[in-house]
Amino acid sequence: MKNKFIMFPSVILRRLYMKLIRVVLIPLFIFFAACSTLVLKPVDFAWPIESVLRVDNDGFVKEQRYTLSFNTKPLFFEETGDSTAYLDKDVRIIRDTKGYYFVTSKNFKNVYVFEGINGEMKLNNKIEISEKEGVNNPVFNQRIPYVELVDNGKKILLSNAGIEGEDKNEK
Amino acid sequence: MRNKLFIITLVFIVLSCLAPAIYAQSDYELVQSFKQKISEIEEDIKNPKSLEDLDAIYDRINSLKDEFASHRELLDKSLYPDDFNKSFSKLINAYNTRRNDFTQIDVLQIQVTSLQEQLDSLNRHNSDLLSRVQVLEQQSKTDKSRLAQLEKTIGELKVSLQKRDDMVLSMVDSLLPQPNIGEALSPQEQQKIYNKLGKNNVLYNIKRLLSDNIRFIEITKLYPEDVDDIKEQQDDFARMWRSIGPRMVEIYSGKQGANYLKDIDESFTQWKVTLERGVWKTINSEFAKYNINLSKFSTGRNFTLAATSFINDEIKNADVKSHDETLITYKNFADSAWYGNVKPEWVSNLIDYKMMSEAQKDTIEWRISEWKEKVSPAKMDYLFILVAVIAIVIILIFFLRKYSGSKPKTEPGQV
Numbered sequence: 001m002k003n004k005f006i007m008f009p010s011v012i013l014r015r016l017y018m019k020l021i022r023v024v025l026i027p028l029f030i031f032f033a034a035c036s037t038l039v040l041k042p043v044d045f046a047w048p049i050e051s052v053l054r055v056d057n058d059g060f061v062k063e064q065r066y067t068l069s070f071n072t073k074p075l076f077f078e079e080t081g082d083s084t085a086y087l088d089k090d091v092r093i094i095r096d097t098k099g100y101y102f103v104t105s106k107n108f109k110n111v112y113v114f115e116g117i118n119g120e121m122k123l124n125n126k127i128e129i130s131e132k133e134g135v136n137n138p139v140f141n142q143r144i145p146y147v148e149l150v151d152n153g154k155k156i157l158l159s160n161a162g163i164e165g166e167d168k169n170e171k
Numbered sequence: 172m173r174n175k176l177f178i179i180t181l182v183f184i185v186l187s188c189l190a191p192a193i194y195a196q197s198d199y200e201l202v203q204s205f206k207q208k209i210s211e212i213e214e215d216i217k218n219p220k221s222l223e224d225l226d227a228i229y230d231r232i233n234s235l236k237d238e239f240a241s242h243r244e245l246l247d248k249s250l251y252p253d254d255f256n257k258s259f260s261k262l263i264n265a266y267n268t269r270r271n272d273f274t275q276i277d278v279l280q281i282q283v284t285s286l287q288e289q290l291d292s293l294n295r296h297n298s299d300l301l302s303r304v305q306v307l308e309q310q311s312k313t314d315k316s317r318l319a320q321l322e323k324t325i326g327e328l329k330v331s332l333q334k335r336d337d338m339v340l341s342m343v344d345s346l347l348p349q350p351n352i353g354e355a356l357s358p359q360e361q362q363k364i365y366n367k368l369g370k371n372n373v374l375y376n377i378k379r380l381l382s383d384n385i386r387f388i389e390i391t392k393l394y395p396e397d398v399d400d401i402k403e404q405q406d407d408f409a410r411m412w413r414s415i416g417p418r419m420v421e422i423y424s425g426k427q428g429a430n431y432l433k434d435i436d437e438s439f440t441q442w443k444v445t446l447e448r449g450v451w452k453t454i455n456s457e458f459a460k461y462n463i464n465l466s467k468f469s470t471g472r473n474f475t476l477a478a479t480s481f482i483n484d485e486i487k488n489a490d491v492k493s494h495d496e497t498l499i500t501y502k503n504f505a506d507s508a509w510y511g512n513v514k515p516e517w518v519s520n521l522i523d524y525k526m527m528s529e530a531q532k533d534t535i536e537w538r539i540s541e542w543k544e545k546v547s548p549a550k551m552d553y554l555f556i557l558v559a560v561i562a563i564v565i566i567l568i569f570f571l572r573k574y575s576g577s578k579p580k581t582e583p584g585q586v
Binding site for chain 1: 199245251
């Protein structure tokens with residue numbers, strides 16, 4: 001008698017399954033299908049050589065070939081703490097194969113790694129090159145998959161994570 | 172010996188310390204250095220002093236190619252939009268073009284020397300011919316047998332002048348580089364051309380061309396076909412002068428001979444003025460041939476005024492002068508000079524050359540028709556019509572009478 005009460009007729013069960021499919025599973029399928037993004041890979045963002053850009057009076061630099069332009073005032077302020085440090089300066093910039101921008105300038109102690117997102121250059125990493133003195137004559141070379149920083153004959157390989165071969169725990 | 176060893180060791184130590192710095196070159200600087208060397212060669216290709224200099228540049232192109240061959244991959248990527256090969260093919264193209272220029276310059280130089288000799292001889296010949304024509308013009312006024320000789324000499328002179336003019340123009344073409352808009356000559360190029368122009372007396376020859384042509388118009392009688400030819404020559408000259416004038420001013424600026432340019436400008440204007448005067452003089456002489464003496468004129472407006480005032484005077488004097496005399500003057504002016512000669516031969520050309528307007532031509536013709544009214548009034552025409560009508564009526568009457576007279580008589584008994 002008890003069993004008879006609990007048992008549903010098979011027609012009712014089938015209807016219940018159908019409803020479940022309609023109400024939950026179909027919308028879920030549509031939702032996930034809409035969320036999947038098209039991805040093109042692999043991509044090589046690397047610039048073959050660095051660009052040396054003169055900072056204008058408003059603090060902007062403009063790269064003609066890749067039509068890149070940005071404001072360097074916050075960069076110089078971050079490096080020197082001086083809001084006018086950008087005046088009469090050059091900026092050296094190169095993009096690595098992953099798409100990160102490596103930026104530095106004469107007498108900088110750091111190389112700044114940026115990623116370009118939503119109309120911004122967002123700092124990804126700040127790689128310290130020298131604690132005491134800045135780089136005298138820095139140049140970037142593309143050495144895929146790294147970026148090479150040369151300063152007065154001294155070479156360092158860089159990636160967005162930092163200096164290649166340097167133990168990160170040491171730092 | 173010890174010291175020597177020490178110095179050598181020291182040098183080796185210093186060099187080995189510096190080695191990383193020497194070899195740690197920036198890709199950017201390498202590309203920049205390549206670009207700079209390419210642009211230096213490009214500049215040198217533009218201004219070589221001789222063909223030997225240019226050939227030396229070819230060797231430099233090859234050694235630059237060898238020097239940077241090992242960096243070809245980097246340069247291919249960095250020399251956007253060019254690449255390694257394209258940079259060199261551009262240089263080679265520029266080199267070949269310049270080499271071609273040099274070869275042409277050599278050929279042209281030879282041509283110019285030969286032209287110069289021919290030109291001198293033609294100038295002398297033309298001077299002789301001009302003097303002969305002048306003498307013959309005078310003689311032919313009294314001795315008609317000289318006319319044939321005069322015409323022959325004028326024909327010879329025309330051909331000779333045309334030949335000399337062509338020669339001067341081709342000499343100018345040979346010596347001056349083709350004008351490129353917006354491209355100024357370097358001071359060295361200017362000096363080079365200045366020397367060449369001076370050596371070949373180009374400005375003198377241009378001025379001589381103009382003065383001889385002016386003299387030709389002054390001493391000969393112009394025919395409409397002559398005017399066409401001269402106008403064409405003037406257009407050619409104007410085109411040439413417009414094209415080379417600014418460059419000449421650039422080359423002669425502040426140098427000896429600058430005044431020649433002004434003289435040439437003035438002579439060209441004088442040539443045009445002389446031609447127009449010559450045409451009007453000829454037209455005046457056409458009227459004079461029929462004893463119509465018009466007052467002097469040198470423009471379309473003056474000519475219209477001279478012609479209309481002559482007609483006005485004739486109309487006024489028609490009542491005073493005898494009818495025959497008036498009629499003869501009218502026929503000479505209108506039928507012989509205007510409609511018989513000046514209008515068919517000159518007027519359409521004058522309008523084309525903008526020396527006379529349609530309105531001026533119409534004014535003269537309107538006055539001529541008024542004059543005709545006065546000389547042979549319309550009542551004369553009515554008289555002729557009346558005579559003709561009477562004649563027709565008489566003829567009709569004659570035929571009607573004849574017809575009614577020859578009508579057959581009807582036989583008695585016939586209905």
